[in-house]
Amino acid sequence: MTPDSSGTPSAQPAPRSSARMLELVFPKDLNGHGTAFGGFVLSLMDKAASMAAIRHCQGSVVTARMEAVDFHLPIRRGDAVALEAEVVHTGRSSMRVKVDVYRETLATGQQELATSGTFVFVAVDERGKPRPIARQDDATQTP
Numbered sequence: 595m596t597p598d599s600s601g602t603p604s605a606q607p608a609p610r611s612s613a614r615m616l617e618l619v620f621p622k623d624l625n626g627h628g629t630a631f632g633g634f635v636l637s638l639m640d641k642a643a644s645m646a647a648i649r650h651c652q653g654s655v656v657t658a659r660m661e662a663v664d665f666h667l668p669i670r671r672g673d674a675v676a677l678e679a680e681v682v683h684t685g686r687s688s689m690r691v692k693v694d695v696y697r698e699t700l701a702t703g704q705q706e707l708a709t710s711g712t713f714v715f716v717a718v719d720e721r722g723k724p725r726p727i728a729r730q731d732d733a734t735q736t737p
Contacts, residue, residue: 610652611681611730613645616698619673630669635695635709636660642679643691647715650681650689651727655715658688663711667697674698676705682712687724689715 617638625631640657647655669675676696683690695709719725 611646611650613642613649613677613679615642615645615675615677615679617675617677619669619671619675621671624671627668628670630673630675632665635665635669635675636663638675638677639663639679639693639695639709639711640713642677643693643713644715646679646681646691647689647713647717650684650730651717653725654718654720655689656718656722657713658716659714661690661712661714663709665709667706667708669695669697669708674700675708681730684727684730686726687717689717689727691715 615638619630619634623630623634640660644655644657674697676698677693678696679691679693681689682692691713693711693713694707696705697708698705717725717727
């Protein structure tokens with residue numbers, strides 16, 4: 595909480611080009627090896643990335659592509675999955691969103707990077723057609 599102009603604490607708004615999520619891993623989310631099923635992790639990543647994209651463009655989006663998803667460490671039943679998504683590049687109607695997935699031990703708060711990837715979203719209008727968005731003009735933009 596940060597104080598407002600009157601000195602009263604007020605909630606700080608979330609960054610408009612990012613999103614964070616926390617999820618638990620249950621037995622239904624596991625594969626035959628006892629670790630989180632890749633499709634479960636990808637689903638969570640797509641959800642977090644879409645929230646960051648929607649916040650950025652202030653409207654509807656569709657997933658256009660999943661790029662270079664790397665599974666670094668296994669996630670096991672009982673682990674928490676902490677996701678951080680951030681829009682890192684914008685085009686005319688598209689956004690590239692980086693997602694990092696951390697496995698977290700809830701009792702200690704210890705986190706380790708488990709999965710990372712990049713997703714591309716397209717902003718769409720009410721007819722589902724691409725629509726222009728505001729360009730990002732900060733140093734995080736890449737070609």
